[in-house]
Amino acid sequence: MNCAQPKDVVRYLEGDLTEEHAAALGAHFQRCEACSRMLKKITNIGDKLSPDPDEFDRVDVTDNVLALIRLDRAHPKATKSGLFPGWYFWKWAGAFGAAVLLIAIIIPLWLPKSAPQEDRPIYLARGQSSTKTDQWVSIHVFRKTPWGYQLVEDRVTWQDKLAFAYQNRAEAEYDYLMILALDAKGQIFWYYPAYQDESENPQSISILRDEEPVSLPDEVQHDLHPGALRVFAIFSKIPLRVKQVEQQLLGDLDQVGSIDELHRIDLQETGQHTLMLNISRD
Numbered sequence: 001m002n003c004a005q006p007k008d009v010v011r012y013l014e015g016d017l018t019e020e021h022a023a024a025l026g027a028h029f030q031r032c033e034a035c036s037r038m039l040k041k042i043t044n045i046g047d048k049l050s051p052d053p054d055e056f057d058r059v060d061v062t063d064n065v066l067a068l069i070r071l072d073r074a075h076p077k078a079t080k081s082g083l084f085p086g087w088y089f090w091k092w093a094g095a096f097g098a099a100v101l102l103i104a105i106i107i108p109l110w111l112p113k114s115a116p117q118e119d120r121p122i123y124l125a126r127g128q129s130s131t132k133t134d135q136w137v138s139i140h141v142f143r144k145t146p147w148g149y150q151l152v153e154d155r156v157t158w159q160d161k162l163a164f165a166y167q168n169r170a171e172a173e174y175d176y177l178m179i180l181a182l183d184a185k186g187q188i189f190w191y192y193p194a195y196q197d198e199s200e201n202p203q204s205i206s207i208l209r210d211e212e213p214v215s216l217p218d219e220v221q222h223d224l225h226p227g228a229l230r231v232f233a234i235f236s237k238i239p240l241r242v243k244q245v246e247q248q249l250l251g252d253l254d255q256v257g258s259i260d261e262l263h264r265i266d267l268q269e270t271g272q273h274t275l276m277l278n279i280s281r282d
């Protein structure tokens with residue numbers, strides 16, 4: 001038989017060939033040194049892409065990958081190669097099956113060598129919810145690295161630039177969003193809307209309703225304090241004001257005593273998603 005094509009090797013490894021075709025390929029691999037090397041190379045790549053045990057036993061892996069891809073589209077200079085948003089993409093891409101991804105990778109490799117959230121995906125821990133609409137909304141947090149955007153797991157550094165993507169499914173009927181964070185000392189950091197001048201009182205930003213993640217355009221950097229940081233995303237039908245939300249947030253913190261117990265801000269007719277981060281010095 002003729003030498004195997006990369007896609008045939010992937011199908012062979014995935015068990016998608018007929019018994020007759022698989023047997024013929026197996027015999028060919030034993031006779032053909034070039035095809036045997038290709039089989040070994042594809043097998044090694046497949047092993048590297050395989051997820052760790054229980055790595056994808058969470059519900060929204062697809063959402064995180066889509067958010068990462070969309071964020072990279074919004075910032076085309078995010079990687080050296082311009083192909084993928086950083087090395088972290090590979091870890092998540094494994095969840096969607098080796099066959100499609102391996103074909104996309106191996107064919108270029110075979111020619112010239114190419115460059116390389118309540119529980120949400122990764123560390124995206126969702127707080128206890130008091131409204132049913134919380135299930136339709138979420139945010140994804142990314143840190144800027146020299147190689148592109150990395151989806152945040154459980155920590156960021158005190159000087160990381162952060163970027164965000166949100167999901168706002170039509171069922172929730174929300175048109176506005178705020179993203180802010182509260183540290184263990186009670187200091188509030190605003191990401192959306194931008195807020196630095198205490199004489200101002202900006203309102204929520206307008207957002208789209210979409211089944212897929214929508215990336216927000218800015219990279220925001222705050223000098224965060226080492227320790228715990230709770231991030232809140234507040235989705236609403238009407239725009240909210242910064243000072244109104246801050247007053248309610250600090251009042252709720254006084255009642256529960258710590259940000260560990262503060263899973264939701266007491267704002268009526270809102271959908272919320274909360275994340276807990278650890279801030280490190282490096």
